Amino acid sequence: MSERPEFTIRVDQNPYLPAGGREMHAIVTVEAGTGEAGSAEAAADADAAEVIIIDTSGSMSYSGKMAAARRAAKAAVGVLRDGVRFAVVAGANRPRMIYPQGERLVEASAATRRSAADAVARLDAAGGTAIGSWLRLADRLFEGRDGAVKHAILLTDGKNQHESDEELDAALRQCSGHFLCDARGVGTDWEVAELRKITSALLGGFLDVPDPKDLEADFLAMTRAAMGKQVADVALRVWTPQHAELRFLKQMVPTVDDLTGRRAESGAQTVDYPLGAWGSENREYHLCVAVEPGDIGRQMRAAWVKLIAPGTGGGAERVLASGNVLAEWTDDEARSTRINGRVAHHTGQSELADAIQEGLEARREGDEDTATARLGRAVVLAREVGNEQIAGLLDKVVDVVDQATGTVRLKAEVSKADEMSLDTRSVRTVRTARTRTPTPPTTPGATPPAKPAEPPSAPPGTPPDEAGS
Amino acid sequence: MNRDRSADARAHGGGHGEAACRDCGSWAVTADGFCGACGLRQPGGDEHAEAQLVVDGRPALGAGISDPGLRRVHNEDAFALAALPRGACAVVCDGVATAPGSREAARAAAQTASGVLLDRIGAGADPDEATRQAVRRAGEAVAALSGGMGGAGGGPGPACTFVSAVVAAGRVTVGWLGDSRAYWLSAADSYPLTTDDSWAVQAVARGEATAAAARADRRAHMLTAWLGADAGAFDAHLAAFEPDGPGLVLVCSDGLWNDLPDAAALASVALGGPDGEAREDGPLGAARRLVRAALDAGGHDNVTVVVIEFPPPDPTREPGR
The missing domain is CATH 1.20.120.1690 (Four Helix Bundle (Hemerythrin (Met), subunit A))
Incomplete structure (x- = not known):
């Protein structure tokens, strides 16, 4: 196994609520680090699969977009790590395998990378745009690669005109949770809302590349980032008290993405939000939970967040890190009215x-x-x-x-x-330096521990739910 | 049902040995003290206190426990326990919940009084005189707390009850103000050593109510004497006796006797269950059984129990069991 990144969770919040206060906000920062090793090296033996999807609709032949896309795809293939299973797909009214022949993935090596580059050089633009059908092909290619980091790169220059919105939505429903997808829109004829919908459903990001000549550098960076992913299918598990309402969970860094609707129940008082694959990186989430008010002076765990990785080879899932969102009711207005920076x-x-x-x-x-x-x-x-x-x-x-x-x-x-x-x-955010919002030193319990010890008794995320006595 | 997990939660409960949530009743309190169902943090370690004396390297002579009970977040009871040259002394104070600062008042009074008892009796003073001084000094310590807060707003100043026991030289001396109690518990005979300064007791004494009617009256627990700045000049009550056999001196707050007022019942709990039943020896075992009984009866109030053995173990004799 590769060296796993170290995950940490940090919670920033003002834990104080006024009498009767219910709504608690917290910023959950998840950080994955691999120590001194570079991310791509550290991921050297992580199981990974990559599908590169290039729009080859007729409009790609204008403004040098097709030539730029060929160079970009070639560059992307060139930085695929040895052993990564990959394929290159051309998208038009229907998707078409460019490399290899036939619907399958091949293992990256010097020879297969060269063959793939040769095949990419012969790409030609003709036809329409039916992105849902392209994604469905990628989904078939990824089939059976459970546990691997499965990632697709999608390049398009136009609207999804040759299939209905319903067909695209159905494709997204099918692919969601199977693989991740980052997208690039080249030129100015594609639809921002469409790529936002696609990449949000597939837990990826997208960017505009107005000038085709910038595409190659962009593809290189995107592929390298994908090669740096080491842990697939990470989930954020959120426990909340009985009678509490999880109002929202939004990813805030690197981009704003409302994950609230993505939750799946995972236990009596827990829900899981899929966070995709992780390399050395950090992301921030804004959590909002409404709880039953407690008496003045009482403390409550308003949420318990845990980062969960699926078990490998039939093993049990692992808790990578956890953190507490606390609430404490006070009649001291100076405390309860303060807003965490x-x-x-x-x-x-x-x-x-x-x-x-x-x-x-x-x-x-x-x-x-x-x-x-x-x-x-x-x-x-x-x-x-x-x-x-x-x-x-x-x-x-x-x-x-x-x-x-x-x-x-x-x-x-x-x-x-x-x-x-x-x-x-509009959704790309900037990080802040860690705020100095002071937590009163007199109440040590109110300072969220960065990484509290797991109680050995409770299986992660499934606190006992029976009402005893 | 999930008995295994409940057992685990208890085993890992840290300071929360009885891992039933005090708020929602779930058996789900986690190691860090939060309820796994309702999320509320359970009263922390500073709300529960235990102490025992050690004689010749072994726990003996006396032990005390103070617990917030099952319904209250904070523990406004306090106790002090100290070894004397030939015995031990204990003080229990119960802060008056309606007066702010009473938790501190109870702690200050118990600490001050036990310090005075240690000093005076160590210097050879008579236990009666030492007890009177202890109550006086404790009263001064409580009054001093209201320095900043009494008067302002006209609310009640910090206040607490007081009960002390000096067990030394074959004699038991108790002093009290308020409704915390002392009992003599033995297999042969058990009885209270104190009389409450409460509306209920006074009403019965004046012939205004039967004991049952007085206990049921909502004024039953109203104190007629206490320690505090606005308490006036109360003289502590004193009582002393010389037991003619072995037994336990119990000093406690009303969190214990409210549900278990009967001395014989307290004795049977403190002295242990039927023969053959596994039980913990010594004063700490007795104190634990008493606190457990109060919690089992509902734990409506803070519970504080101090138990002193009579006669004290004799250090000149061979240290048998």
């Missing part, structure tokens, strides 16, 4: 993403008042949370009259690429 930061980033998406949507629909208001709000929020990239992208869509109040004017001329870039990147 990281909770505030991520609340701002979440609202920022919403404001941008709603503002751009209103702008497309010709509702200038709403667009001005929402994008103005976005300008204020981008400044508050220190997201300079988004602030810069907003500047290309609106003229800022007053940054502090969010007074803006919509620009008359906005390039399609700038608008798509702002929309695409």
Whole structure:
């Protein structure tokens, strides 16, 4: 087995609630590190499978997109690790195997990488776009590779025009949980909302690549990141008290992604959220739970979060890390009204993403008042949370009259690429330095331990539920 | 049902030996003290206290336990237990729940009083006189606590009950104010050594109510004397006697006697079950059985129990069992 990354969970919150208070917010930071070893090296013998899907619809032949895609796919194949099972698929009205021949994966080696590069060089553009059918082929290719890190790269330049939305949705339902998919939209004729839907369902990310010449570097980075994944099918298990309501769980770093609807019951008081595969990286989640209020002075475990990896070879699942979200009721307003800095930061980033998406949507629909208001709000929020990239992208869509109040004017001329870039990147967040929000030192129990010891008795995530006595 | 897991939860319960949640009753309290069902943290280690004396390297002579009970989060009882040259002394104080700061009052009173008893009796003072001084000094310590908070807002200042026992030189001396009690428990005969300063006792004494009616009255537990800044100048009650056989001196808060007022019943719990039943020896075993009985009876209030053996083990004799 490869050396597993060390996982840690950290919880940032203000645990104090006023009398009768119910809603607890916390930022859960999950960090996976491999010590000094580089991520790709550390993953050297992790079982992995990669399918590269290149859009070869007719429109790819314009603006040098097809040539750029050939170079990008070749570069991606070139950095596949020895032993990784892979395939290259061309997508049009129907998907077509480019390498190898026949619906199967082959093991990466110097020879197969060379053959794959040769096959990619012969890619030609013709036909339409039916992404659901491409994903279904990838799903068939991955079949039987349980326990492996299964990852697909999807490149498209257009809308999913040659199958219905229902066909795409059905394909996503089928593939979801089977493999991960990162996507790139090249040019400006693809649909941001569509790639967001696809990659969100397949636990991946997407980016816009307006200029085809940037595609090669982007594919290299994306494939290297995929090769760095070491642990597949990680889940976040959240225990909550009886009568509590888990209001939401959002991924906040690296991107905003609302995971609330992804939960699957895993025990009497636990639900699991799939988090996909992990290499050396960290991600942050915003958790909100509503609990039954306790008496002043009482403490409650409002949520118990655990990172779960499936068992290998029929073994039991493993708890990689865990953390507590606490609640303590106090009549000291100075404590209960304080807002944790990281909770505030991520609340701002979440609202920022919403404001941008709603503002751009209103702008497309010709509702200038709403667009001005929402994008103005976005300008204020981008400044508050220190997201300079988004602030810069907003500047290309609106003229800022007053940054502090969010007074803006919509620009008359906005390039399609700038608008798509702002929309695409609205969910890309910035990290904050760890806040110094002080937790009163007088109550040691209120400081969430970074990694509390597992009680040896309770199987993970299945606290005893019977009501005794 | 899931008996195995319950047993595990208890075994790993750390300070939570009885891992039933005090809030929802589930047998699911985890090692870090939170209930696995309702999530509430169970009262922590500083709410439960145990102490025992050691004679010749072995636990003997006396032991005390204070527990928050099953219904209260905080323990406003306090006790102190100390070895004397030829015996031991104990103090139990019960903070008055309606007065803020009473938990600190009970702790200050118990610590102060036991310090005075140790000093005075060690210096050869008469136990009666030492007890009077101990109560006086404890009262001063409680009054001093209200320095910052009494007066402001006109609310009640910190207050607590008091009961002490000095077991030394073949004699038992008790002093008290309020409704914490001392008992003599033995196989031959058992009886209370104190009379409560409470509405119920006074009403019966004045012939205004029968004992049963007084106990049922909602004023039954109203204190008529206590330690505290606004308590006025109460003189502690004193009583002394010389047992003519072996037994146990029990001092306790009302969390024990509310549900088990009868001295003979307390004796049978403290002295242990029927022959052959596995039981823990010594004063700590007796104290544990008494606390367990109070919890089994509902644990409505804080429970504090101190037990002192009579006669004290004689260090000049061979240290048999």
